[in-house]
Amino acid sequence: MALRAALRNKRGALGLLSQLSSGSHGQVRTSPAFVTQRRNNSSSPQVKVDFDQSTGVAVLHMQSPPVNSLSLDFLTEFCISVEKLEMDKSCRGLIITSSQPKVFSAGLDIMEMYGKSPERCGVFWKAVQEMWLKLYSSNMVTIAAINGSSPAGGCLMALTCDYRIMADNPRFSIGLNETQLGIVAPFWFKDTLANTVGHRITEIALELGLLYNPTEALKIGMVDQLVPEDQVLTTATQTMKKWLAIPDHARQITKSMMRKPTIEKLVSKREADIQNFVGFITKESIQKSLRMYIEMLKKRKG
Amino acid sequence: MALRAALRNKRGALGLLSQLSSGSHGQVRTSPAFVTQRRNNSSSPQVKVDFDQSTGVAVLHMQSPPVNSLSLDFLTEFCISVEKLEMDKSCRGLIITSSQPKVFSAGLDIMEMYGKSPERCGVFWKAVQEMWLKLYSSNMVTIAAINGSSPAGGCLMALTCDYRIMADNPRFSIGLNETQLGIVAPFWFKDTLANTVGHRITEIALELGLLYNPTEALKIGMVDQLVPEDQVLTTATQTMKKWLAIPDHARQITKSMMRKPTIEKLVSKREADIQNFVGFITKESIQKSLRMYIEMLKKRKG
Amino acid sequence: MALRAALRNKRGALGLLSQLSSGSHGQVRTSPAFVTQRRNNSSSPQVKVDFDQSTGVAVLHMQSPPVNSLSLDFLTEFCISVEKLEMDKSCRGLIITSSQPKVFSAGLDIMEMYGKSPERCGVFWKAVQEMWLKLYSSNMVTIAAINGSSPAGGCLMALTCDYRIMADNPRFSIGLNETQLGIVAPFWFKDTLANTVGHRITEIALELGLLYNPTEALKIGMVDQLVPEDQVLTTATQTMKKWLAIPDHARQITKSMMRKPTIEKLVSKREADIQNFVGFITKESIQKSLRMYIEMLKKRKG
Numbered sequence: 001m002a003l004r005a006a007l008r009n010k011r012g013a014l015g016l017l018s019q020l021s022s023g024s025h026g027q028v029r030t031s032p033a034f035v036t037q038r039r040n041n042s043s044s045p046q047v048k049v050d051f052d053q054s055t056g057v058a059v060l061h062m063q064s065p066p067v068n069s070l071s072l073d074f075l076t077e078f079c080i081s082v083e084k085l086e087m088d089k090s091c092r093g094l095i096i097t098s099s100q101p102k103v104f105s106a107g108l109d110i111m112e113m114y115g116k117s118p119e120r121c122g123v124f125w126k127a128v129q130e131m132w133l134k135l136y137s138s139n140m141v142t143i144a145a146i147n148g149s150s151p152a153g154g155c156l157m158a159l160t161c162d163y164r165i166m167a168d169n170p171r172f173s174i175g176l177n178e179t180q181l182g183i184v185a186p187f188w189f190k191d192t193l194a195n196t197v198g199h200r201i202t203e204i205a206l207e208l209g210l211l212y213n214p215t216e217a218l219k220i221g222m223v224d225q226l227v228p229e230d231q232v233l234t235t236a237t238q239t240m241k242k243w244l245a246i247p248d249h250a251r252q253i254t255k256s257m258m259r260k261p262t263i264e265k266l267v268s269k270r271e272a273d274i275q276n277f278v279g280f281i282t283k284e285s286i287q288k289s290l291r292m293y294i295e296m297l298k299k300r301k302g
Numbered sequence: 303m304a305l306r307a308a309l310r311n312k313r314g315a316l317g318l319l320s321q322l323s324s325g326s327h328g329q330v331r332t333s334p335a336f337v338t339q340r341r342n343n344s345s346s347p348q349v350k351v352d353f354d355q356s357t358g359v360a361v362l363h364m365q366s367p368p369v370n371s372l373s374l375d376f377l378t379e380f381c382i383s384v385e386k387l388e389m390d391k392s393c394r395g396l397i398i399t400s401s402q403p404k405v406f407s408a409g410l411d412i413m414e415m416y417g418k419s420p421e422r423c424g425v426f427w428k429a430v431q432e433m434w435l436k437l438y439s440s441n442m443v444t445i446a447a448i449n450g451s452s453p454a455g456g457c458l459m460a461l462t463c464d465y466r467i468m469a470d471n472p473r474f475s476i477g478l479n480e481t482q483l484g485i486v487a488p489f490w491f492k493d494t495l496a497n498t499v500g501h502r503i504t505e506i507a508l509e510l511g512l513l514y515n516p517t518e519a520l521k522i523g524m525v526d527q528l529v530p531e532d533q534v535l536t537t538a539t540q541t542m543k544k545w546l547a548i549p550d551h552a553r554q555i556t557k558s559m560m561r562k563p564t565i566e567k568l569v570s571k572r573e574a575d576i577q578n579f580v581g582f583i584t585k586e587s588i589q590k591s592l593r594m595y596i597e598m599l600k601k602r603k604g
Numbered sequence: 605m606a607l608r609a610a611l612r613n614k615r616g617a618l619g620l621l622s623q624l625s626s627g628s629h630g631q632v633r634t635s636p637a638f639v640t641q642r643r644n645n646s647s648s649p650q651v652k653v654d655f656d657q658s659t660g661v662a663v664l665h666m667q668s669p670p671v672n673s674l675s676l677d678f679l680t681e682f683c684i685s686v687e688k689l690e691m692d693k694s695c696r697g698l699i700i701t702s703s704q705p706k707v708f709s710a711g712l713d714i715m716e717m718y719g720k721s722p723e724r725c726g727v728f729w730k731a732v733q734e735m736w737l738k739l740y741s742s743n744m745v746t747i748a749a750i751n752g753s754s755p756a757g758g759c760l761m762a763l764t765c766d767y768r769i770m771a772d773n774p775r776f777s778i779g780l781n782e783t784q785l786g787i788v789a790p791f792w793f794k795d796t797l798a799n800t801v802g803h804r805i806t807e808i809a810l811e812l813g814l815l816y817n818p819t820e821a822l823k824i825g826m827v828d829q830l831v832p833e834d835q836v837l838t839t840a841t842q843t844m845k846k847w848l849a850i851p852d853h854a855r856q857i858t859k860s861m862m863r864k865p866t867i868e869k870l871v872s873k874r875e876a877d878i879q880n881f882v883g884f885i886t887k888e889s890i891q892k893s894l895r896m897y898i899e900m901l902k903k904r905k906g
Contacts, residue, residue: 199560250813254783481855484854506828
């Protein structure tokens with residue numbers, strides 16, 4: 001079970017922590033332990049890529065137990081994989097999905113933000129930026145096959161894709177729920193969401209840190225399509241064919257035209273954004289909040 | 303009855319006048335009299351604030367008979383009340399509602415725009431700007447409990463809030479109907495509406511000066527929720543709890559991030575916007591239009 | 605029949621060609637012939653204007669067989685007609701419709717882009733810009749009476765109007781389908797669409813070059829109203845009355861406020877946009893694509 005695996009693994013992720021803190025789910029799906037800062041299996045690959053030369057489509061499976069938390073290690077491996085595919089001219093499409101049960105990605109790894117030096121926090125944040133930059137500006141067709149919950153950074157990753165297919169399971173949720181934990185989605189998270197669902201829905205979603213079930217997410221346009229859980233990946237593969245029927249160069253120029261202003265904004269403010277994150281997350285009050293969450297989770301575990 | 307009260311009170315408000323002029327309602331709910339420029343009861347408070355220390359929530363009742371027209375006096379008192387609450391750290395949430403029957407606020411007071419000196423018009427417009435700036439940038443959670451019609455400036459006031467709950471009474475309407483009277487909603491009215499309902503709905507709403515019934519307003523996203531008339535305030539109070547469950551600092555930073563560009567735009571063009579308003583409203587042709595409306599209303603009264 | 609007329613007339617239009625190339629319709633409604641560069645009836649007017657002095661409303665009928673392709677000749681005549689109406693103070697409203705069966709306008713004339721000198725391509729593109737600038741900034745109320753399919757440039761023309769009424773015939777389609785032909789809708793096409801349907805729908809519509817049937821187009825807001833095919837023009841006339849009930853000056857200032865940033869953007873980048881188009885369309889690879897489409901169409905014809 002995901003719960004036990006999570007407890008065993010002692011990893012916390014921002015989105016799921018936040019869900020817990022809101023008390024609306026009553027399920028403990030993950031548990032952090034700030035002592036353990038390295039994954040047990042850090043030597044095994046956290047990302048598995050299946051590339052089909054005949055179709056030009058790669059499927060990237062996130063396989064970092066228990067909940068695909070976006071740690072620095074994970075992000076580094078993820079970005080290298082995406083960059084390799086990006087540079088391979090024969091790869092035209094990328095499907096991102098999860099090998100973990102019930103979760104797409106639980107978002108930023110809270111352990112990267114708690115009790116770390118400012119330097120380390122800065123390195124981590126730069127990796128988060130890099131993931132977003134690589135995906136949002138990818139020349140490949142990118143499709144998120146969202147086969148589980150996708151809070152916070154997991155939602156951000158999905159939002160960078162050209163198309164989002166989500167499992168129609170009411171237990172899953174998706175959203176940028178940062179404020180529920182007392183932290184703030186930065187401007188480029190906000191821009192990405194606003195480009196997807198518009199200004200007003202973004203305002204209410206971010207201020208309340210809302211997590212949406214699949215039906216709600218479809219309604220507001222946060223995802224594009226719902227399918228039964230066991231058809232997420234096959235539907236992504238079929239949808240990819242439709243996208244690849246469009247001449248690459250025309251699609252790429254169009255995609256760039258749509259996203260360039262948003263990308264250039266982060267590129268031009270990248271260093272300031274890092275400083276802003278580091279200054280915020282290393283505040284005593286924020287660190288205290290994080291510690292309280294972590295300890296609450298440990299008690300639940302007990 | 304509101305009609306008789308309006309006639310007795312001899313006050314005109316932009317929104318309701320405009321409704322009349324469009325001939326689509328057939329009800330005379332207000333009547334101006336450009337001779338009477340002072341409210342009979344100008345000494346009594348036009349705004350009543352109930353602040354509950356235990357919840358941190360203030361309810362501001364607009365009580366300027368008959369239709370809560372936004373006169374210079376009213377706006378001044380309103381802004382002072384909001385500023386006091388803003389500076390009181392124990393006040394975290396503000397609910398704005400009306401004590402008048404059938405109307406939330408009828409909008410800008412037409413008598414402040416007719417037959418007045420340019421200087422006086424400028425002072426008035428600056429007060430309208432001030433109301434918007436205070437509300438749109440408030441650190442408090444702001445909820446509009448819209449228990450009656452809310453045209454023009456009344457709609458603007460509601461649009462500044464974080465959340466809008468409207469009475470589900472088909473006789474009520476809401477919208478920026480300025481063009482119906484021959485005047486123009488300025489860019490910051492437009493920006494506020496576009497931030498709420500998007501560019502295209504704003505275009506058509508402003509060009510036609512549309513007033514929406516509650517069902518229509520909900521559909522386009524001008525309001526967030528409809529409830530029976532007698533539950534508007536209680537629903538606002540319950541909703542406020544949900545918003546206050548979010549840590550203030552995270553919500554405030556997020557709100558500021560969403561609204562800052564719109565606010566900075568008016569701040570940087572504030573004086574030019576005043577000059578623009580004064581130049582427009584003191585035009586002979588516009589004054590003539592206003593006089594014709596006022597005289598038409600007087601005849602109806604007769 | 606339109607098919608035979610099209611084949612006889614030997615004219616290609618971007619939108620319909622593109623539809624053909626996608627193979628999703630199976631109907632050959634038009635056929636180009638790059639030898640014939642002049643319309644048979646180039647001396648007869650391609651635009652017919654009926655102006656009713658009593659209402660102040662002009663109806664512009666596009667009558668360039670077979671599919672109202674936007675050739676340089678057509679655009680020149682179209683712009684002159686619109687400018688005349690614009691300068692006639694008694695003309696307050698403009699309805700644009702088609703005299704051709706089953707098509708509103710098939711979009712840019714592909715023969716203006718194939719095998720032409722860069723200079724000629726530049727002149728053509730400037731005329732396309734001019735059409736957009738004239739319509740998008742018109743002081744008149746403009747209503748598109750879309751009584752047939754309206755791909756690519758035909759869709760753009762419709763999008764410039766204040767209101768769009770489309771025939772509720774599932775065989776008709778509308779959209780900016782440029783990428784399907786391997787070319788790209790420029791930034792001002794994109795801006796116009798985004799102003800109408802928002803950022804996310806624009807992204808997906810442009811990247812996939814989607815054509816929508818009337819029901820879909822209504823749902824995403826690409827058109828405002830559907831009516832039976834034989835009521836398109838009468839509904840446009842009735843709707844015009846509603847728009848003309850608003851004082852012109854207030855409506856015009858409001859319209860300008862909504863559209864000015866988008867217009868100024870093209871005005872300031874007009875020459876660069878021409879160079880960009882010419883550089884792209886005269887590329888050998890693009891010319892080759894166009895030739896293949898044209899030859900495929902000729903074969904189908906045979």
